[in-house]
Amino acid sequence: MTLPDRESFLALDREDPLAGARERFAIPDGLIYLDGNSLGPLPEGLAERLAEVVTGEWGRGLITSWNGAGWIDLPVRVGEKIAPLIGAAPGQVVAADSTSINLFKVMAAALAARPGRTVILSDPENFPTDLYMAQGLAAAGIGAEFRLCPVAEIPAALDRNVAVVALSHVDFKSGRLHDMAAITRAAHAAGALIVWDLAHSAGALPVALDDADADFAVGCSYKYLNGGPGATAFLYVNRRLQDAVVSPLTGWMGHAAPFAFDRAYRPAPGVARFLCGTPPILSLAALDHALDIWRDVDPARVREKSLALARQFMALVDGLDRAYGLEIVTPRVDAERGSHVSVRHPDGYAIVQALIEAGVIGDFREPDLMRFGFTPLYTRHVDIHDAVAALERILREGRYRAPRFAVRGAVT
């Protein structure tokens, strides 16, 4: 079997207004990279920028660079670069720590802001670290309780004891996009606060935190924001809440006057009170550079192309022999989809390994899901065609039936 019409995909690439952005990333020759939803590729100029930070700012500037090179303000400056990508007006986002730790901060702050309520409500399909952090918070002896309930049933589950609803905007397995505005309204109507995890939506689609009047959000910057492996995460606190909530992780960088060396903690005004320890400058500087690509990119165009790539991918997969046993689990409706598509197959793990050997990188999530991420800044239409062609060959030839080899799994 041959797939139809490779030329038509090439034609789409020739007309693609985002086509030029691909040159601004390092994509190894011949590789089709459909795992930018897990780790974004290296942006152009980042290696050079980081070398200057290391050699110039650290090597020559030494301690003076905390002020002289503006290191001390990086968490806020980087946060302000992320803000427009997630629909946040200035003064509500900082870059800090990991997504897990930021979740702890904002869930604890939200709980404390709802005295008399004890429940953190989440979805069993939420990303595991989100579940774990909530479990840890509930187990910390503060009298909180952690409950799970499918997203569709959350409005009905919002009783008077729910303090916080904590959800991922896009489901990391299925790729389903949840309705931020509607769920936020439902939470507020029940007197609860909401925490959104934007790991799989920031940089992938326009997010509208302010418009939804969301309370808190956290997110990851090593996926669609291309900040590098383990890049510094971010958090959002709605301005309306900022002076009424505090982080339980009251480190010196969240102090109103960190260098006064007071003995008593006094939270900084605004979202900066959610900073904690000394910021990791090398990682933050990399992210700072990576975010500059968004100066020239229209997020609406990114969303359009992402949806188109996914539609094309699903149409091609639909056209494959039914005997291959593939099942697309991601919603077909554009408005219900993030920026990746998951395909179920009982031998998904082995097929993903065979795809990698064939130069097509996607990833696998237990027990049987192959994930393919569509990242419009560097994914071409023809990549969709070629990836499905490789998939088809592997299935047709049964190549994935080679013995499995052990891997530890990649970082989502």
Added chain:
Amino acid sequence: MTLPDRESFLALDREDPLAGARERFAIPDGLIYLDGNSLGPLPEGLAERLAEVVTGEWGRGLITSWNGAGWIDLPVRVGEKIAPLIGAAPGQVVAADSTSINLFKVMAAALAARPGRTVILSDPENFPTDLYMAQGLAAAGIGAEFRLCPVAEIPAALDRNVAVVALSHVDFKSGRLHDMAAITRAAHAAGALIVWDLAHSAGALPVALDDADADFAVGCSYKYLNGGPGATAFLYVNRRLQDAVVSPLTGWMGHAAPFAFDRAYRPAPGVARFLCGTPPILSLAALDHALDIWRDVDPARVREKSLALARQFMALVDGLDRAYGLEIVTPRVDAERGSHVSVRHPDGYAIVQALIEAGVIGDFREPDLMRFGFTPLYTRHVDIHDAVAALERILREGRYRAPRFAVRGAVT
């Protein structure tokens, strides 16, 4: 006035067995850097190593580098490199997060391990973020109480309600080195656990956590370990406690099987359960490289030279005109001193600024302390002479009486 005998300092440098280590750091020509206790300088080869991580491991390896380049194991691998520097047998140290966040993890774990006891006891001179993190923990609604008491009075203050004693090994202002073994014994005798902050001792002097039978420790790796600005911090959990304690920050990297994507948190065996979110690879890779210098360096030699440099510094300051009004606040006894010396002067801030203009970098701590750090890997004996000579000129000529200019303060 001229200081005596510059030649004798040069002679000491010629005989110094550590003299060769200086070439392995980037020290700008003509600069005397006495602030390695705040930010260590750039190690040789680090820029090149980081470029390879960025361009090769991230740029070409992409997602496969989590396993292929061993990123996933970096927190443990880097921890094992730090372990011998702090007197820890293998399997007890990981590199993760910031010192502040690690303090929260281990103080909370220690509290939970002492049910029925509620007090976290610290010293009012402890570093502010240590105090703040304890305050945040006590305010988190877990029924804990935070008390302060000077270190000398801690043994007497250890009542049956003290769960945790949390102290810095070396006082960040005075440079006083506390007796880890004795204080740990006192805490244990009273049924309390101890948390040591090694920010100003790891890499500065031999630390003996296992010998002292310490329970927990945290530390900073951007000072004497030269890991770069905001480098990933570390934590130690004594093996005897590891399976009985848990971190409240139960992120996926501390899960027994992070890539099984279970819904329920299950702590990893050993100290790895104190990991939390996705590790910051760029920062960790820099630290990993920086630690390699210790393969060729004997920590006992480092301690000897550090003490000698401080003695020489204090002797030269003692020899200055009393009318200058300098007062050394750091203990004179070697065994009670860390690796920096603090000098009090009412115009300390302005004098430090004038020293920086003269090419001698120390730092200032409110309200009136000038700090000078002695870092034997790259500080020469003649630097001590020349720094005090510069200080003397500034005091004699009254140059520090120029108008102050605003700075935000540097990161300790």
